[in-house]
Amino acid sequence: MARVYIDKEDRIITIAAGTVRELLQKLKIPSNTVIVTRNDEIIIETEKLNQKDNLKIIYVVSGG
Amino acid sequence: MVCKHCLSKPVIYFPINSTQLCKSCFFRYLESKVKKTISKYKLIEPKDHIVVAISGGKDSLTTLSFINKIANKQRTIKITAVLIDEGISNYRSKTIVDAKKFCKKNKITLKVYSFKKEFGFTLDQMIIKLKMKPCTICGVLRRYLLNTKSQLLNANKLATGHNLEDESQSVIMNQFRNNVEISARMGPITGVIINKKFIRRIKPLYLCTEKEIGLFAFLNGFISGYHECPYAEQSYRQDVKDMLNNFDEKYPGTKYSIIQSFLEILPLLKNKYKSNIRLKYCISCGEPTSKEECQACQLIKKLK
Structure with missing residues (x-):
């Protein structure tokens, strides 16, 4: 299970997903609204995830 | 997966053509796109004095970064950053820090004007007093001050x-509300009338997506964290934005197609509605308006 911090909601979740794209689909987050990092390095949608990954989902869209 | 140009580690994936770019190739790609927009639509010319409206967010600081780079090469171009502090508690004060830090680091003159000082009330106070939608008040008064x-x-x-998102949202909003005439006033450069009181507006990030801009700002360390206007969820624009983001996720390139087709018909729209533009001057403040009294003065009167 990967550990994921979502900055917009300021919460941490644990979730199983094969790739970044699958992770975002499970969380219903459009990939065009966020960037994802692993150990502070950006990873793209096609990147495979490992069980013990520490990930961050950073929203790049602003409201208003 | 590697960068399509140099085989380095990618930082962005483009679902429209299933390609990816590394950090340096992405920076070159984005700068080239912004420069092409500026050149194609003649957004910046020698001897321009450009006020860059900044909020401290990713879009405005990225705009300022590109224009500053151009101004540093073409010394006849002058730039001044202007920030409007609407007075939204627990929001604007955070982004002002990023704006000041950016301007200080890049030696750019920054002028800050506040609703409180200019109109006597913060936006938070105006919403209670006027019982109107926050985005309506904010939009009118921000445009007036800028x-x-x-x-x-x-x-x-x-x-x-x-950016591409803002403009595609506006095009769709104007379609949904049957306000096509308003679309005729849009585009990468606005202000069809040569008038000293009507400052022409330029949008260098016109063809850039929010993800591209957000990534550029993130990689350059322009912004300190996620800040969202607390009033954003209440707007019609936010609904259109969510709808387009979900649609573009399913059918990549949708927003870009909206803008490209809009740019195709824009000259026709401008031609059709040019006779409808009868610019008057506000009876209270003397600023350009399409009515007897501008919307800003009408709001200011209601506040008194």
Whole structure:
């Protein structure tokens, strides 16, 4: 299970997903609204995830 | 997976053509796109004095970064950053820190004007007093201040951080509300009438997506964290934005197609509605308006 911090909601979740794209689909987050990092390095949608990954989902869209 | 140009580690994936770019190739790609927009639509010319409207967010600081780079090469171009502090508690004060830090680091003159000082009330207070939608009040008064302060600073252009998303949302909103005439006033450069009181607006990020801009700002360390306007969820624009983001996720390139087709018909729209533009001057403040009294003065009167 990967550990994921979502900055917009300021919460941490644990979730199983094969790739970044699958992770975002499970969380219903459009990939065009966020960037994802692993150990502070950006990873793209096609990147495979490992069980013990520490990930961050950073929203790049602003409201208003 | 590697960068399509240099085989380095990628930082962005483009679902429209299933390609990816590394950090340096992405920076070159984005700068080239912005420069092409500026050149194609003649957004910046020698001897321009450009006021760059900044909020401290990713769009405005990215705009300022690109324009500053151009101004540093073409020394006849002058730039001034202007920030409007609407007075939104626990929001604007955070982004002002990022804006000040950016301007100080890049030696850019920054002028800050607040609703409280200019109109006597913060936006938070105005919402309670006027019982109107926050975005309506904010939009009218921000535009008013940016236009009048740009004149005060003797600027001839006003640059904003509007991007592909903002513009595609506006096109769709105007379609949904049958406001096509308003779309005729849009585009990468606005202000069809040559008038000293009407500062032309330029949008260098016109063809850039929010993800591209957000990534650029993130990689350059422009912003300190996620800040969202607390009033954003209440707007019609936010609903259209969510709808387009979900649609673009399913059908990549949708927003870009909206803008490209809009740019195709824009000259026709401008031609059709040019006779409808009868510019008057506000009876209270003397600023350009389409009515007897401008919307800003009408709001200010209601506040008294």
